[in-house]
Amino acid sequence: MARADVLVIGGGVTGTLAAITLADAGASVTIIDAGVNAGSDANAGSLHVQMQSRFMRLYPDQVPNVEASLPFYRAAAEEWVRLDAVLGGVELVRNGGLMLAETPDQLAFLEHKADREAAQGLSVEILDRRALDQIAPWLGPHIIGAELCRDEGKLNPLLANRLLRGRADAAGITRINGKVDGLALTARGVEATTAEGPLQADQVIVAAAWGAGRLADGFGVSIPTRAEPLHMNITEPGAPSINHLVQHAERSITLKQFGSGQIVIGGGWPATYRGPTQPPLVRPSSLLGNVALAAKLAPAISGLKVIRTWAGMNTTIDGASVIGALPGAERIIMAIPGDAGYTLGPMVGQMAASIALGAQTGFDPERFTPARFAV
Amino acid sequence: MTEITFTFDGHKIAAREGQSLAAALTEAGHRAFRETAKSADRGMFCGMGVCQECLVSVDGMPNLRACMSPVRDGMVVAKQAPFPEFSGAHVAPSAPMHLSPDVLVIGGGAGGLSAAITAARAGADVVVLDERKVAGGQYYKQSADGSVLDAQQQEGAELLATARGSGAEILSGVELWGAFDPLLFLAQQGETAIVARPKTAIVATGAYERPVMVPGWTLPGVMTTGAAQTLWRSYGTLPGKRVVVCGSGPLNLQVALELARGGAEIVRLAERAPHPLQRPFASLKMGVAGPSQTAKGVTMELALRRRGIDMRNACELVGVTQSGSELLATFRSAAGVEDTIGVDALCMNSGFEPQNEILRLLGAEMGYDPAMGTLRCHTDDAMHTNVSGLYAVGDCKGLGGAPTARQEGIIAGAHAAAATGHGDAYDLFAARRALASHRRFQSRLWELYDIAPGNAATMPDDTLVCRCEELTIGDLRNGLEGKPGHAGTLKRSTRVGMGRCQGRYCGPVAARMVAEATGKPVEDLSFFAPRVPIKPVAISSILAAEEALYGEG
Ligand SMILES: Cc1cc2nc3c(=O)[nH]c(=O)nc-3n(C[C@H](O)[C@H](O)[C@H](O)COP(=O)(O)OP(=O)(O)OC[C@H]3O[C@@H](n4cnc5c(N)ncnc54)[C@H](O)[C@@H]3O)c2cc1C
Ligand SMILES: Cc1cc2nc3c(=O)[nH]c(=O)nc-3n(C[C@H](O)[C@H](O)[C@H](O)COP(=O)(O)OP(=O)(O)OC[C@H]3O[C@@H](n4cnc5c(N)ncnc54)[C@H](O)[C@@H]3O)c2cc1C
Ligand code: FES
Numbered sequence: 001m002a003r004a005d006v007l008v009i010g011g012g013v014t015g016t017l018a019a020i021t022l023a024d025a026g027a028s029v030t031i032i033d034a035g036v037n038a039g040s041d042a043n044a045g046s047l048h049v050q051m052q053s054r055f056m057r058l059y060p061d062q063v064p065n066v067e068a069s070l071p072f073y074r075a076a077a078e079e080w081v082r083l084d085a086v087l088g089g090v091e092l093v094r095n096g097g098l099m100l101a102e103t104p105d106q107l108a109f110l111e112h113k114a115d116r117e118a119a120q121g122l123s124v125e126i127l128d129r130r131a132l133d134q135i136a137p138w139l140g141p142h143i144i145g146a147e148l149c150r151d152e153g154k155l156n157p158l159l160a161n162r163l164l165r166g167r168a169d170a171a172g173i174t175r176i177n178g179k180v181d182g183l184a185l186t187a188r189g190v191e192a193t194t195a196e197g198p199l200q201a202d203q204v205i206v207a208a209a210w211g212a213g214r215l216a217d218g219f220g221v222s223i224p225t226r227a228e229p230l231h232m233n234i235t236e237p238g239a240p241s242i243n244h245l246v247q248h249a250e251r252s253i254t255l256k257q258f259g260s261g262q263i264v265i266g267g268g269w270p271a272t273y274r275g276p277t278q279p280p281l282v283r284p285s286s287l288l289g290n291v292a293l294a295a296k297l298a299p300a301i302s303g304l305k306v307i308r309t310w311a312g313m314n315t316t317i318d319g320a321s322v323i324g325a326l327p328g329a330e331r332i333i334m335a336i337p338g339d340a341g342y343t344l345g346p347m348v349g350q351m352a353a354s355i356a357l358g359a360q361t362g363f364d365p366e367r368f369t370p371a372r373f374a375v
Numbered sequence: 376m377t378e379i380t381f382t383f384d385g386h387k388i389a390a391r392e393g394q395s396l397a398a399a400l401t402e403a404g405h406r407a408f409r410e411t412a413k414s415a416d417r418g419m420f421c422g423m424g425v426c427q428e429c430l431v432s433v434d435g436m437p438n439l440r441a442c443m444s445p446v447r448d449g450m451v452v453a454k455q456a457p458f459p460e461f462s463g464a465h466v467a468p469s470a471p472m473h474l475s476p477d478v479l480v481i482g483g484g485a486g487g488l489s490a491a492i493t494a495a496r497a498g499a500d501v502v503v504l505d506e507r508k509v510a511g512g513q514y515y516k517q518s519a520d521g522s523v524l525d526a527q528q529q530e531g532a533e534l535l536a537t538a539r540g541s542g543a544e545i546l547s548g549v550e551l552w553g554a555f556d557p558l559l560f561l562a563q564q565g566e567t568a569i570v571a572r573p574k575t576a577i578v579a580t581g582a583y584e585r586p587v588m589v590p591g592w593t594l595p596g597v598m599t600t601g602a603a604q605t606l607w608r609s610y611g612t613l614p615g616k617r618v619v620v621c622g623s624g625p626l627n628l629q630v631a632l633e634l635a636r637g638g639a640e641i642v643r644l645a646e647r648a649p650h651p652l653q654r655p656f657a658s659l660k661m662g663v664a665g666p667s668q669t670a671k672g673v674t675m676e677l678a679l680r681r682r683g684i685d686m687r688n689a690c691e692l693v694g695v696t697q698s699g700s701e702l703l704a705t706f707r708s709a710a711g712v713e714d715t716i717g718v719d720a721l722c723m724n725s726g727f728e729p730q731n732e733i734l735r736l737l738g739a740e741m742g743y744d745p746a747m748g749t750l751r752c753h754t755d756d757a758m759h760t761n762v763s764g765l766y767a768v769g770d771c772k773g774l775g776g777a778p779t780a781r782q783e784g785i786i787a788g789a790h791a792a793a794a795t796g797h798g799d800a801y802d803l804f805a806a807r808r809a810l811a812s813h814r815r816f817q818s819r820l821w822e823l824y825d826i827a828p829g830n831a832a833t834m835p836d837d838t839l840v841c842r843c844e845e846l847t848i849g850d851l852r853n854g855l856e857g858k859p860g861h862a863g864t865l866k867r868s869t870r871v872g873m874g875r876c877q878g879r880y881c882g883p884v885a886a887r888m889v890a891e892a893t894g895k896p897v898e899d900l901s902f903f904a905p906r907v908p909i910k911p912v913a914i915s916s917i918l919a920a921e922e923a924l925y926g927e928g
Contacts, residue, residue, distance in 0.1 A: 035860055041867055138461060162868045165857060177860055236438060236875060236911060237412070239458045260412075261458045282907055284555045288921035295914045302918065303436060303462035305911035307875050 004030040006356055007192055007201035009180050009215065012040035013342055014335050015207030016164045017349030018356075022205075023171035025357055031168070032192070032199065034179040036277055037227070039209055039341055042312020044232055044266045045157040046245050046254050047080055048340035049073045050097060050117055050124065050149035053109075054252045054268045055319070055339055062319030066339070069320055070120035072363060073340065074151050076347040083160070083346055087167065090160040091259040097152030097245035098127075098136060100297060101145050106249035110147040123150040138241055138300035152245050154256045157342060180208070183215055183332060190331050205352050207335040209315040211276065212322075216334060219326040221373040225336060228314040229271035229280030233291050235304040237261030248297065255294050263301055265294045271311030280311040315341060323351050323361070323368035334370045381450035383431075390446045391611070393519035397422065397429050397441035398610035400452075404700075406595035408441055409455035413845050418595030420842075422602025423513070424506060424550070425583045425730075427875035427911065428593075428842060430455040435462055438911075442602070445508060445519075471568040471923030476502040477795035478788070479560065479573035480543075481551055481733060484512015485777040486769025487579030488534050489784030491543040494577075494791055497798030501543035502571070504562055506550050509609075511535055513581055513601060513770075514777035516608045524608060552908040552916075554733045558764055561920050563912065568919035575764040575791040578734055579784060582727035582770035585748075586880060587622050588829065588848075590838050591695030592723065596702050600724035604630045613639045615719025619704050621645040621692045622725040623825040628675050630722065635682050642718050644679065645690040645706055647725070648825040653688075657822050665816030695721055726826035727774045728883060734771065735905040737762050743897045747821070748828030748883065749773055750899055756807075757800070758787035766791055776817050782810035831888055841881035843874020851885060855892050862886045862903055875911050878903045 006022050008015045011033030019029045051070070056063050077094070084092040101107040107126070114124040127135075128145045136146075168175070182193045189202040206212045213225035242257040253267035269286035287309050295302040317338040326332045335352035337344035351361040351368075377392040383405055390399035397419045400408065407416035409430045419429040422442050429441040431452050437459035441452075478494045480487045483505030495501040503510065511517040515531025523529050538545060549569060553561035558576050562569040584599040586592055596615065600622065603614040607630075618639045620631040623646055631644045651658040662669045679686055689709035696703045698717070705715045726747065734752050735741065739760040741750040751773030758766045766787040769780030785806040793800035834840075836849030846869060854869035862885045865871060871885050872878025878885070886901040895901070 035864075158867050158870070162857070165868075169857075235914070237458050238437075239460045241461055279904065281556075284553060284559060284561065285925065287553070287907065288917055288924060291914055291917045292921040295918055300461040302914040305438060305875075305913050306908060306917060307911045308873070308877070308906050309908070310906060 003200040004028050004174070005201065006203045006205060007032065007190070007199055008205045008207055009192065010206065010208035010211070011175065012038040012207065012209060013161070013164065013345035014209070014337055014349040015205065016168050017346040018205045018207055018335055018353045019173045020164070020168055020171055021350045021353035022356060023168075023173050025353070030174040030176065030199070030201070032176050032178050032180060032194070034211065035177050037210070037279060037313035039312060039314050040157065040161060040345065042232065042310060043157050043342045044254060044256075044264050045155045045160075045258070045342065046256060047077045047092075047094070047153040047155065048097070048343045049077050049122060049151040050099065050147065051113060052340070053099065053247065053249050057250070059319060065319035067116060067120065068367065070117060070122060072321075072347070073343065074122060076344045077151050077153065079347050079350070080155060080343070084155065087160065087163040090163060091156035092153060093155070093243070094153030095243040096148050096150040097247060099147045099149070099247045099249055100139070100143050101249045102142050103144070107145045110145070110249050114147050117149070124148065125150075136242070136244065138298050140297055140299050143297065148244075154245050154258070156259060180215060185329055185331065203331045203333065203356050205333045205335050205356060207349060207352070209336060209341070210313055212334060212336045216326055216332070216370065219329045219332065220375060221326060221370050222375045223322055223334065223336070223370060223373045224317060226316045227273065227276065228316050229273045229311055230266065230314045231269040231271045231282060231286035231290060231309065231311050232264065232266040233287065233306050233309045234265070235263040235301065236307050238263065238301070238304055241300070242298070246297070251293060253290065253293050253297065255298065263304065265290055280313060282309050282311050321348050321368050322370050323348055324355060324365055324370050327371045327374060379446065379448035381446055381448065381452055383452045384454055391520075394446050394610045394612065395442055395519075396431065396433070396444045396446045396450075396452065398606050398612040399446045400441060401606060401614060402612045407454065408595070410457055411845055412457045415593065415845070416595050417593060417842070419602060420598050421583060422598060422605040423583060424910065425876060425879055426842065432459065437462060443506070469566050469919060471570060471919055472564070473923065474502050474569060474571040475573060476500045477574050477797065478791045479504070479571050479576045480579060481560070481576060482512065482579035482581055482769070482771070483510030483538075483545060483547070484579060484581050484769065484780065485514050485534070486581070486780030486784040487512065487577065488538045489781040490577045490579060490768055490788035490791070491545070492538050492541045493785045493788030494797070495541040495543040497789060497792035499792035499795055499797040502573070503538070503543055503545045504549040504551055504569070504571075505545065505547050508548055510538075510545055510547055516605060518611070519609050528608065550910055551733065552910050552912040554736045554907070554909070556737060563916040566915070566919070568916055568923055570920060570923050574795045575766065577766040577768060577784075577787050577791055578771055579767075579769045579780070580730040580733060580771040582729050582774060583879065584724045585726040585728050585826075585828070587692050587723040587725045588834060588838055588840060588884070589692050589694045590835060591697075593839050593842055594695055594697050594702060596719065597695055597721045597723065600627050600630045600722040603634060603720065603722045607633055607637050613637055614722065616640060617642050617718045618720045618722060619643045619645070619716060619718045620722045621690075621706070622723045623647040624724055624726060625672060625820070625824070626724050627722070628672070628679065631684065632675050632679055635679070635684060641684045642716055643685045643687065643706070645692065646686070646688045647691050648688065648823065649709070650688040651823050654823065657819070661816065661819035661823060664812075664819045668816055668820070692723065725829070727770060728879065729771050729773055731771050732877070732905050732909045734760065734765070734767055735899070736907065736909070737765055739765060739767065741899040743899070743901070744773055745897070746827060747774055748826075748887070750902065756786075757790035758783050759790065764794070774817070774821075776813065779810060779813040779817060782806045782813060786810070828883060828887065831884055840884050841871045841874065841878070843876050844870045846871050846881070848884075851888060855888065859889055860893060862889045862901060865889055866903060872903050877906060877909070
């Protein structure tokens with residue numbers, strides 16, 4: 001295997017954008033990907049910007065991190081708008097996202113949240129039921145209001161993945177299927193160990209999501225990348241009716257309609273972990289609970305049929321992305337988006353590429369530094 | 376039979392009570408049931424609830440399968456638009472049904488009914504779930520009105536009566552859509568959700584038919600041979616006046632004769648394999664293995680010849696086009712000569728694909744059978760899979776035919792009952808001996824036909840492969856350029872197999888294409904990963920099941 005300028009570990013959305021950015025700057029780039037459990041292959045294509053209530057509930061200690069990241073989320077959504085144009089259309093629609101409230105308490109929570117988000121520059125507004133009836137008449141009668149975040153949207157991730165892959169191929173990026181077992185610094189760069197032998201590169205970008213933490217072990221950090229198996233459902237097509245990304249103030253759900261007319265229902269219901277080399281297993285409780293909740297919020301969809309469910313591997317860290325060189329190992333650059341990783345992935349990949357090229361990223365590097373996990 | 380009427384797109388149609396909507400529409404000359412996203416017409420294809428092509432809207436409810444829906448007086452039926460308006464009012468879920476028998480039998484065909492009888496007689500508490508309105512399965516397909524057409528149907532009626540008398544509970548019109556570890560099953564019977572947690576489960580879901588993929592195989596009026604058989608045997612409906620039957624295998628012979636006797640004009644019966652007499656040794660081996668079945672086959676062939684039916688061997692369908700209300704089917708002979716005939720209906724069968732979704736979902740071990748081009752589920756002598764408490768019998772394991780399914784059913788039924796403390800499953804020597812003999816006959820029989828899967832490499836680029844997503848073999852070939860390591864990767868990049876039918880037709884083709892391109896052997900993992908729901912499931916039904924299992928309200 002010829003030595004590459006940069007070896008990118010992980011071929012999901014983050015690694016692919018990092019590789020394209022580097023190749024466009026003239027570097028020779030190789031992507032190595034294990035070909036299993038990429039979140040990018042399983043995700044739902046929601047462009048998340050507002051703080052996800054599910055996340056706030058699950059990881060309250062991480063909320064300050066997320067809040068501080070909000071401008072970053074907004075910029076990431078803008079980046080997708082740019083990519084949509086560059087790639088020739090990924091069915092990106094940016095009508096905003098609704099977070100629903102069923103009780104006065106929930107609405108109060110949303111009002112408070114909206115204030116915090118507006119302070120970070122997000123375009124948010126609280127809608128009452130009358131206003132909701134204008135834009136989302138399919139909602140159940142018990143919904144009393146919602147927060148609308150205009151920065152949010154949706155896209156078709158399968159299409160985006162295919163087009164990005166085509167761009168990477170056109171940029172002359174080498175792609176190999178394989179797993180990196182460990183990294184070591186050498187006199188001239190970095191060596192990555194694989195079952196098929198070592199790979200040499202000047203620099204390495206680690207965009208391996210749930211597999212990233214392990215690769216950074218031994219370099220003075222312990223990055224808590226956690227594999228989080230999540231459940232998804234999709235229905236048969238219906239007439240285009242749902243324009244927004246839909247979430248709930250208290251309960252785990254995302255619901256939206258794709259360009260195909262199909263409704264995609266997810267939002268963080270658990271699946272069963274079966275180790276890193278096997279896809280997670282669908283749980284009946286998630287299938288039934290997730291879809292039943294969707295039908296309660298939007299009864300109009302209950303005449304449709306669910307045609308498929310699946311489970312995929314999400315990656316969580318501490319509420320903020322990890323982007324930057326490992327302390328004491330400048331040639332190894334981490335690129336892990338963390339939560340809402342498909343939204344953030346392109347930005348994270350490009351920022352990691354900028355760091356590899358010695359350029360500025362446009363964001364405070366301290367926010368994302370791997371050094372915060374120093375051991 | 377009671378005459379009833381309903382409307383289809385405003386046309387008044389007379390039907391007989393008990394007919395399926397698909398049969399009634401076919402009889403009235405309507406073939407296009409739905410329109411696709413790309414504005415193509417589709418109609419009944421599989422006739423057994425698998426292909427999801429026969430969708431119509433009924434009284435404002437979208438996407439009902441006409442082949443599985445009985446016609447009712449006064450129904451307002453409309454051609455299905457690709458993107459129906461949301462119709463769902465919040466349906467109040469009806470009371471769910473909880474089942475926890477000793478033995479749950481999934482599928483009430485030859486295998487399932489035999490298993491149920493044996494297990495119930497041993498004293499086990501047995502429930503059979505079957506999708507069709509009347510159980511019996513494909514071989515013993517029963518008529519909707521209880522009339523009996525021939526010895527085959529009579530034998531089935533007797534089996535069904537024995538099963539009913541055995542103490543086993545038989546629930547019809549039940550579609551099982553979810554299977555989860557450890558033996559948790561979710562099903563729907565109309566509006567009612569069924570949650571089953573049996574001690575043991577016997578999967579006997581049979582097979583569906585492999586088509587002949589040529590340009591035009593998706594046109595309304597083109598259907599599987601078994602779909603035509605169901606129209607006739609269950610509903611007394613002919614698929615058309617002028618009919619051509621093609622593909623490979625004995626079902627084509629049998630159904631051509633049945634339809635001819637029913638009054639259809641069989642314009643041609645085209646078999647892809649050369650005539651058995653050109654392979655006398657193979658024919659002889661079959662004759663020795665199963666003299667009575669072989670004699671039955673010879674009798675059928677003679678009867679067809681006596682009727683003057685144009686029977687051709689080494690004759691292959693190359694394409695179908697539509698001209699007005701007529702289908703033009705083009706065939707090619709071994710010598711390469713092409714000719715085109717005009718018909719009302721074209722029936723095709725080119726072998727069978729096992730309905731092994733439940734087994735795969737539960738992690739039953741599979742191996743690939745290259746001769747048949749299908750997965751085979753591994754079971755031990757007791758028909759037990761590697762999954763605790765899970766048995767498999769009949770065609771869902773890999774094609775074996777009805778007599779094989781019956782003996783396997785007897786063996787599995789006895790063992791499942793014994794496993795739950797009923798009987799000892801000792802006296803199975805006769806069943807095992809009969810099973811060995813049927814299996815011998817089957818293996819010889821199929822040597823005479825050309826049922827290995829078609830070679831995708833010779834298919835013209837514009838041949839549709841994925842009916843649901845409307846993708847051609849050319850689209851898949853383009854997808855292969857992205858060097859997918861797995862059929863699942865090809866699925867994500869091209870959408871092949873992402874439709875309602877869950878890749879039942881395109882899946883095997885995609886699996887073999889990717890395996891060939893990557894130089895890997897075909898195995899269980901080559902195929903699309905099995906997914907819940909096995910068949911599309913109404914959200915209202917999910918609501919009901921959720922209430923039943925978690926009762927959260
Ligand atoms: C069901 C589901 C729905 C989701 N929905 C959304 C959504 O709507 N919106 C959103 O913004 N985000 C969503 N996400 C999150 C998002 O999909 C991921 O966070 C994102 O795709 C991560 O992209 P990535 O490129 O960083 O990593 P991934 O796409 O996960 O790719 C990492 C790759 O690295 C490989 N790898 C790991 N270790 C090694 C190693 N040692 N050597 C070689 N290769 C290795 C893996 O095999 C994998 O292919 C969802 C996630 C899931 C699971
Ligand atoms: C359309 C068709 C026609 C055939 N006709 C003949 C013929 O005429 N002569 C011949 O020799 N062989 C015929 N065969 C071959 C036939 O399948 C077998 O020989 C025999 O019927 C196998 O018995 P079995 O019990 O394995 O499956 P089957 O008899 O097919 O029984 C399977 C049963 O399972 C039910 N089922 C399947 N999936 C589900 C589910 N998810 N939920 C609930 N119920 C389910 C089905 O409704 C069916 O009743 C035919 C096959 C097909 C597909
Ligand atoms: S014809 Fe009804 S599902 Fe295939």
